[in-house]
Amino acid sequence: xAAKLILxxxxxxxxxxxxxxxxxxxxxxxxxxxxxxxxAVSGExxxxxxxxxxxxLEDLGSTNGTLVNGQPIKKHFLQSNDVVELGKYKLKxxxxxxxxxxxxxxxxxxxxxxxxxxxxxxxxxxxxPGISQTVPTMPASQAAPALSTTQPNAxxxxxxxxxxxxxxxxxxxxxxxSQPISTSQPMSTSQPVATGxxxxxxxxxxxxxxxxxELTKALTTLGKPGVQVAVxxxxxxxxxxxxxxxxxxxxxxxxxLDAQAHPLSDHDIVELAGVKMEFFYKT
Amino acid sequence: MNLSQALEIASCTDPGxxxxxxxxxxxxxxxxxxxxxxxxxxxxxxxxxxxxxxxTVITTELQHLLEETPPYKLExxxxxxxxxxxxxxxxxxxxxxxxxxxxxxxxxSGMGTTLVAAVFYDNKVTVAHIGxxxxxxxxxxxxxxxxxxxxxxxxxxxxxxxxxxxxxxSQNKNLVTRALGIDPTVEPEIHCHATQLGxxxxxxxxxxxxxxxxxxxxxxxxxxxxNLRLAAQQLVQMANDNGGRDNVSVILVRVVRDxxxxxxxxxxxxxxxx
Numbered sequence: 285x286a287a288k289l290i291l292x293x294x295x296x297x298x299x300x301x302x303x304x305x306x307x308x309x310x311x312x313x314x315x316x317x318x319x320x321x322x323x324a325v326s327g328e329x330x331x332x333x334x335x336x337x338x339x340x341l342e343d344l345g346s347t348n349g350t351l352v353n354g355q356p357i358k359k360h361f362l363q364s365n366d367v368v369e370l371g372k373y374k375l376k377x378x379x380x381x382x383x384x385x386x387x388x389x390x391x392x393x394x395x396x397x398x399x400x401x402x403x404x405x406x407x408x409x410x411x412x413p414g415i416s417q418t419v420p421t422m423p424a425s426q427a428a429p430a431l432s433t434t435q436p437n438a439x440x441x442x443x444x445x446x447x448x449x450x451x452x453x454x455x456x457x458x459x460x461x462s463q464p465i466s467t468s469q470p471m472s473t474s475q476p477v478a479t480g481x482x483x484x485x486x487x488x489x490x491x492x493x494x495x496x497x498e499l500t501k502a503l504t505t506l507g508k509p510g511v512q513v514a515v516x517x518x519x520x521x522x523x524x525x526x527x528x529x530x531x532x533x534x535x536x537x538x539x540x541l542d543a544q545a546h547p548l549s550d551h552d553i554v555e556l557a558g559v560k561m562e563f564f565y566k567t
Numbered sequence: 568m569n570l571s572q573a574l575e576i577a578s579c580t581d582p583g584x585x586x587x588x589x590x591x592x593x594x595x596x597x598x599x600x601x602x603x604x605x606x607x608x609x610x611x612x613x614x615x616x617x618x619x620x621x622x623t624v625i626t627t628e629l630q631h632l633l634e635e636t637p638p639y640k641l642e643x644x645x646x647x648x649x650x651x652x653x654x655x656x657x658x659x660x661x662x663x664x665x666x667x668x669x670x671x672x673x674x675x676s677g678m679g680t681t682l683v684a685a686v687f688y689d690n691k692v693t694v695a696h697i698g699x700x701x702x703x704x705x706x707x708x709x710x711x712x713x714x715x716x717x718x719x720x721x722x723x724x725x726x727x728x729x730x731x732x733x734x735x736x737s738q739n740k741n742l743v744t745r746a747l748g749i750d751p752t753v754e755p756e757i758h759c760h761a762t763q764l765g766x767x768x769x770x771x772x773x774x775x776x777x778x779x780x781x782x783x784x785x786x787x788x789x790x791x792x793x794n795l796r797l798a799a800q801q802l803v804q805m806a807n808d809n810g811g812r813d814n815v816s817v818i819l820v821r822v823v824r825d826x827x828x829x830x831x832x833x834x835x836x837x838x839x840x841x
Contacts, residue, residue, distance in 0.1 A: 337738035397742040529793040
């Protein structure tokens with residue numbers, strides 16, 4: 285489904301426009317794709333360039349400027365629910381590509397983009413024989429893009445907000461230990477959960493006895509490099525300890541671990557390079 | 568020259584959480600200093616076939632050819648090391664094989680694959696890539712991407728249309744502009760880099776870099792570089808913990824010893840004794 289714009293003034297919906305063209309022009313003059321006959325709008329006010337599922341808004345040097353979500357812009361990469369303002373007129377940009385439909389299997393299958401055919405935003409044909417005849421002669425960004433080996437409506441599952449959350453997961457994810465990975469909601473694991481608990485390690489013996497270290501990062505290494513090192517990984521399911529290097533393996537509650545990751549529970553006692561430490565969840 | 572003492576290699580490939588097939592394919596030969604990773608695409612199981620053909624053709628042919636021709640020898644015509652010529656030729660060969668299979672068998676129609684391949688020799692690495700499979704390098708604290716994707720998104724970034732920051736929000740992440748086996752010919756992008764002792768090289772499919780930020784990948788490599796196998800497993804696990812929506816493959820190569828090409832008679836004997 286292609287993205288669309290909803291034109292309104294003073295809360296009154298005037299028109300709904302589907303972005304099917306590569307360039308959709310907005311202005312006061314009649315030759316524009318979206319004509320807004322108002323003196324506050326310049327003759328050629330702005331243009332929206334649509335490339336497959338992404339749309340870009342550009343102000344064409346208008347007298348009164350273009351606002352997106354209240355901010356003046358020259359060029360803007362439109363996100364669903366953005367509100368574009370030209371004078372008193374508002375254009376709401378809606379692109380529900382990421383929001384609904386599409387089974388997880390359809391998500392982001394890699395496809396080859398080839399020049400030479402008509403652009404079909406979000407309506408790629410299913411892969412069929414005989415498509416490999418054209419030889420690309422120019423970079424795809426200059427040509428009208430078309431899909432060759434594709435599948436119908438490959439809709440990304442993820443909403444635009446979810447990506448940076450996933451990226452910084454080692455800082456923000458606080459998921460309780462009992463929460464399992466869910467295949468039906470792939471993103472659920474990377475969103476901050478307020479009830480999540482942070483654990484810490486307190487050193488019980490040796491020179492730095494009494495020291496406490498919060499385990500907020502995705503990976504925390506313990507031990508002496510070159511002698512014995514273990515890593516504690518913070519995962520959606522909880523915390524795990526894994527041997528990294530050295531001839532001796534870590535000991536948890538008196539039991540020597542093997543090379544596999546071992547889940548840690550509250551008040552486990554870890555022994556590493558002769559130093560004892562306690563793992564516990566902070567309250 | 569046997570590089571298995573100079574290079575430590577670990578690899579891991581996983582279908583991810585969501586997909587049933589693994590269309591990625593990896594191959595590595597530490598002795599020859601050769602690593603190949605491919606991410607296939609195409610309906611039914613054609614993606615696996617394409618990526619499998621790419622890694623098999625390139626690995627077996629190069630193993631044989633690297634035995635015959637020293638990769639560090641300069642090619643008289645171009646003045647570039649032979650490694651580059653060998654890779655270019657074998658990639659062309661793989662392209663032809665996949666293209667012909669796709670043309671002649673209807674169930675493979677339209678299949679293709681991205682590729683990243685590297686040959687280590689003479690304290691250097693020559694890397695060839697097509698599509699959006701990547702090579703990264705960790706050198707000391709610095710973690711950087713050495714290849715540039717052949718993708719719509721990268722072209723948009725290059726043309727200044729969107730910033731790398733905005734690119735994270737793009738819905739056009741999955742479109743590559745070059746792939747192996749789609750057209751009768753393909754142009755791989757080939758570069759040569761000098762390596763240093765302690766460098767860690769990461770080859771990965773987009774299943775990793777779409778799910779895990781470069782920052783997190785770099786941090787993981789830095790933390791776990793003492794145990795490459797664990798680092799590879801950890802990267803795959805992180806991609807899966809973040810949703811694992813695509814196949815994930817990684818190959819890690821660490822330079823543990825100098826591997827300069829034997830030039831004088833003395834170094835020849837030393838290398839022979841190793």
